[in-house]
Amino acid sequence: MFEEERVTWRGLIPSAVVQLAVNVVLWVVIPVYVLGLISELLPSSPLPITTTSIIAFGATITGLQFLGALTEGRAVSIPLETGSHIALAYYIYSAVDGGTIALSAAGRSLSLGFQPLLYLMVLPSLFSAVRVPLAYLTDEHEAARPASDSV
Amino acid sequence: MKREPSILARSLRVVALVITVVSLFTFSTVGYTAYAGVSNVISIVGGSSPTSAITAKTVIQGSAATVYLNVTLANNGFYPIAISLTCLPPGGSGITCTSPSITLPPGQSQTLNFTMTVENYSQFILAGRHVDGQLVVALEPFASITVAVDLGSLVTLGGG
Numbered sequence: 232m233f234e235e236e237r238v239t240w241r242g243l244i245p246s247a248v249v250q251l252a253v254n255v256v257l258w259v260v261i262p263v264y265v266l267g268l269i270s271e272l273l274p275s276s277p278l279p280i281t282t283t284s285i286i287a288f289g290a291t292i293t294g295l296q297f298l299g300a301l302t303e304g305r306a307v308s309i310p311l312e313t314g315s316h317i318a319l320a321y322y323i324y325s326a327v328d329g330g331t332i333a334l335s336a337a338g339r340s341l342s343l344g345f346q347p348l349l350y351l352m353v354l355p356s357l358f359s360a361v362r363v364p365l366a367y368l369t370d371e372h373e374a375a376r377p378a379s380d381s382v
Numbered sequence: 383m384k385r386e387p388s389i390l391a392r393s394l395r396v397v398a399l400v401i402t403v404v405s406l407f408t409f410s411t412v413g414y415t416a417y418a419g420v421s422n423v424i425s426i427v428g429g430s431s432p433t434s435a436i437t438a439k440t441v442i443q444g445s446a447a448t449v450y451l452n453v454t455l456a457n458n459g460f461y462p463i464a465i466s467l468t469c470l471p472p473g474g475s476g477i478t479c480t481s482p483s484i485t486l487p488p489g490q491s492q493t494l495n496f497t498m499t500v501e502n503y504s505q506f507i508l509a510g511r512h513v514d515g516q517l518v519v520a521l522e523p524f525a526s527i528t529v530a531v532d533l534g535s536l537v538t539l540g541g542g
Contacts, residue, residue: 339529339530340529341528341529341530342527342528342529343525343527344525344526344527344528345524345526347523347524348408348409348412348524351404351405351408351409352405354401354405355402355405358398358401359398362395362397365390365394366387366388366391366394369388369390369391370387370388370391
């Protein structure tokens with residue numbers, strides 16, 4: 232027989248707030264700062280992402296992660312966490328224009344191609360998007376199975 | 383008793399960890415190789431590299447000029463570096479050139495030999511000395527950088 236571990240709001244809120252702060256810094260503050268630096272260095276280059284889209288992606292990922300942390304241990308947290316991982320993978324993919332970036336500065340043009348590295352960048356997020364629901368489903372399945380000593 | 387995660391859940395966690403470790407290892411080694419390559423190019427320009435060098439000279443014979451460019455590069459990184467130089471002269475310009483390419487295995491050095499012949503040198507100078515070229519440097523198999531270069535500027539690099 233399993234005993235359900237009691238999850239209280241008092242325990243969930245601090246960790247959710249920490250997640251919120253970390254996600255805002257990681258997916259909004261740092262990317263906006265880096266984009267500003269690149270825009271100053273290469274004013275004539277069209278960049279694949281704008282400040283607005285960074286904020287939109289950042290808000291989506293942060294919101295999903297925050298809600299996922301608040302509902303941790305409940306079934307509703309699974310789609311929230313999965314959604315945040317998928318949003319993160321798409322954010323990375325679109326931020327680097329699918330791994331091909333064309334830049335121009337001082338009359339010189341330059342093209343960067345790094346698709347294999349991009350796949351490595353998004354792979355952990357995509358794998359997590361699969362792992363989270365799968366792990367939840369198998370754990371539920373194990374919990375539902377009767378113990379070996381039961382009649 | 384607290385519920386233990388299933389074997390599958392634990393296996394998935396291990397796979398996620400392996401993916402993260404492999405990604406970190408790949409990014410750090412690719413970063414180091416790129417850094418070593420850039421340092422090498424900077425030391426060539428500064429003339430302080432013992433293993434790498436760049437030489438260019440222009441030989442004029444009658445109305446024709448031939449440019450010889452030899453670039454010796456060492457790869458101090460972990461991955462092979464492929465370098466190719468493509469010349470795109472305008473049709474009917476009387477300019478012919480080679481399109482060399484080399485692949486530098488880690489820890490080795492090689493020389494890229496480029497030759498460009500301009501049949502009518504004086505006309506070429508008057509026309510503005512412009513020959514489109516493309517330099518591709520690839521960090522096999524992860525990334526590549528393509529730079530548009532003006533190969534016509536090499537004509538004056540080695541002097542007349």
